[in-house]
Amino acid sequence: xxWSMGVGDVAHKVAKVKDELxxxxxxxxxxxxxxxxxxxxxxxxxGKRxxxxxxxxxxxVGDVMNQVLEMGKEWKLREVRGGVVVVYLQGxxxxxxxxxxxxxxxxxxxxxxxxxGFVA
Numbered sequence: 001x002x003w004s005m006g007v008g009d010v011a012h013k014v015a016k017v018k019d020e021l022x023x024x025x026x027x028x029x030x031x032x033x034x035x036x037x038x039x040x041x042x043x044x045x046x047g048k049r050x051x052x053x054x055x056x057x058x059x060x061v062g063d064v065m066n067q068v069l070e071m072g073k074e075w076k077l078r079e080v081r082g083g084v085v086v087v088y089l090q091g092x093x094x095x096x097x098x099x100x101x102x103x104x105x106x107x108x109x110x111x112x113x114x115x116x117g118f119v120a
Contacts, residue, residue: 001013001029001030001031001032001060001064002031002032002033002034003031003032003033003034003052003056003057003060003083004033004034004050010063010064014064014067014068017029017064017068017071017089018067018068018070018071020091021068021071021072021089021090021091021092021093022071022091022093023091023093024091024092024093025091026075026088026089026090026091027072027089027090027091028086028087028088028089029064029068029086029087029088029089030084030085030086031057031060031061031064031084031085031086031087032083032084032085033052033083033084052083057083057085061078061085061087065087068089071091071092072089072090072091072092073089073090073092074087074088074089074090075088075089075090076088
Protein backbone atom coordinates (compact mmCIF):
# COMPACT_ATOMS: atom_id res chain seq x y z
CA UNK A 1 0.00 0.00 0.00
CA UNK A 2 1.15 3.51 -0.60
CA TRP A 3 0.65 6.49 1.65
CA SER A 4 -1.16 8.34 -1.14
CA MET A 5 -3.72 5.63 -1.97
CA GLY A 6 -7.32 6.71 -2.34
CA VAL A 7 -10.11 5.50 -0.05
CA GLY A 8 -11.50 3.10 -2.67
CA ASP A 9 -8.10 1.54 -3.31
CA VAL A 10 -7.48 1.07 0.41
CA ALA A 11 -10.91 -0.55 0.84
CA HIS A 12 -10.14 -2.97 -2.01
CA LYS A 13 -6.76 -3.93 -0.52
CA VAL A 14 -8.27 -4.34 2.96
CA ALA A 15 -10.91 -6.69 1.54
CA LYS A 16 -8.17 -8.80 -0.08
CA VAL A 17 -6.17 -8.89 3.17
CA LYS A 18 -9.25 -9.94 5.16
CA ASP A 19 -9.96 -12.70 2.66
CA GLU A 20 -6.43 -14.09 2.97
CA LEU A 21 -6.50 -13.87 6.78
CA UNK A 22 -9.90 -15.59 6.77
CA UNK A 23 -8.26 -18.52 4.99
CA UNK A 24 -5.71 -18.72 7.80
CA UNK A 25 -2.82 -17.37 5.77
CA UNK A 26 -0.07 -14.96 6.75
CA UNK A 27 -0.06 -11.50 5.18
CA UNK A 28 2.72 -8.92 5.22
CA UNK A 29 1.34 -5.41 4.83
CA UNK A 30 3.89 -2.95 3.48
CA UNK A 31 3.12 0.75 3.57
CA UNK A 32 5.54 2.81 1.48
CA UNK A 33 5.86 5.68 -0.95
CA UNK A 34 4.70 5.00 -4.46
CA UNK A 35 7.47 4.61 -6.99
CA UNK A 36 7.42 5.71 -10.58
CA UNK A 37 6.18 8.75 -12.44
CA UNK A 38 2.94 10.68 -12.39
CA UNK A 39 0.49 11.95 -9.83
CA UNK A 40 0.24 8.57 -8.11
CA UNK A 41 3.87 8.67 -7.02
CA UNK A 42 3.38 10.18 -3.58
CA UNK A 43 1.46 13.17 -4.88
CA UNK A 44 -1.37 14.83 -3.05
CA UNK A 45 -4.14 17.07 -4.29
CA UNK A 46 -3.20 18.95 -7.42
CA GLY A 47 -0.36 16.57 -8.26
CA LYS A 48 2.06 18.14 -5.75
CA ARG A 49 4.26 15.88 -3.65
CA UNK A 50 3.14 15.66 -0.04
CA UNK A 51 5.63 15.01 2.74
CA UNK A 52 4.38 12.01 4.72
CA UNK A 53 4.54 12.82 8.42
CA UNK A 54 4.77 10.30 11.25
CA UNK A 55 1.21 11.25 12.26
CA UNK A 56 -0.07 10.51 8.74
CA UNK A 57 1.70 7.15 8.79
CA UNK A 58 0.29 6.22 12.20
CA UNK A 59 -3.21 7.24 11.13
CA UNK A 60 -3.15 5.21 7.90
CA VAL A 61 -1.68 2.11 9.57
CA GLY A 62 -4.13 2.45 12.48
CA ASP A 63 -7.14 2.76 10.17
CA VAL A 64 -6.16 -0.34 8.20
CA MET A 65 -5.34 -2.33 11.33
CA ASN A 66 -8.72 -1.50 12.90
CA GLN A 67 -10.35 -3.06 9.85
CA VAL A 68 -8.28 -6.26 9.63
CA LEU A 69 -7.68 -7.23 13.26
CA GLU A 70 -11.06 -9.00 13.42
CA MET A 71 -9.61 -11.59 11.01
CA GLY A 72 -6.00 -11.81 12.17
CA LYS A 73 -3.37 -10.76 14.64
CA GLU A 74 0.15 -9.44 14.47
CA TRP A 75 2.58 -12.34 14.86
CA LYS A 76 5.80 -10.35 14.61
CA LEU A 77 6.83 -6.86 15.66
CA ARG A 78 6.23 -4.10 13.12
CA GLU A 79 9.22 -2.78 11.23
CA VAL A 80 9.49 0.95 10.70
CA ARG A 81 12.32 2.36 8.56
CA GLY A 82 12.10 5.83 7.18
CA GLY A 83 8.85 6.11 5.27
CA VAL A 84 8.21 2.35 5.20
CA VAL A 85 6.14 0.36 7.69
CA VAL A 86 5.80 -3.44 7.53
CA VAL A 87 3.07 -5.20 9.53
CA TYR A 88 3.13 -9.01 9.83
CA LEU A 89 -0.31 -10.59 10.21
CA GLN A 90 -1.50 -14.15 10.71
CA GLY A 91 -5.06 -15.30 10.19
CA UNK A 92 -6.90 -16.35 13.33
CA UNK A 93 -8.03 -19.52 11.57
CA UNK A 94 -4.39 -20.68 11.61
CA UNK A 95 -4.22 -20.27 15.38
CA UNK A 96 -7.45 -22.25 15.80
CA UNK A 97 -6.23 -24.99 13.45
CA UNK A 98 -2.99 -25.26 15.42
CA UNK A 99 -4.94 -25.65 18.68
CA UNK A 100 -7.22 -28.25 17.06
CA UNK A 101 -4.22 -30.21 15.77
CA UNK A 102 -2.61 -30.14 19.21
CA UNK A 103 -5.84 -31.40 20.82
CA UNK A 104 -6.04 -34.20 18.23
CA UNK A 105 -2.41 -35.23 18.88
CA UNK A 106 -3.03 -35.25 22.62
CA UNK A 107 -6.19 -37.35 22.17
CA UNK A 108 -4.29 -39.86 20.03
CA UNK A 109 -1.45 -39.99 22.57
CA UNK A 110 -4.00 -40.62 25.34
CA UNK A 111 -5.60 -43.40 23.25
CA UNK A 112 -2.20 -45.06 22.77
CA UNK A 113 -1.50 -44.81 26.51
CA UNK A 114 -4.88 -46.42 27.28
CA UNK A 115 -4.26 -49.24 24.80
CA UNK A 116 -0.81 -49.91 26.22
CA GLY A 117 -2.35 -50.27 29.67
CA PHE A 118 -4.67 -53.05 28.46
CA VAL A 119 -1.98 -54.98 26.56
CA ALA A 120 -0.22 -56.21 29.72
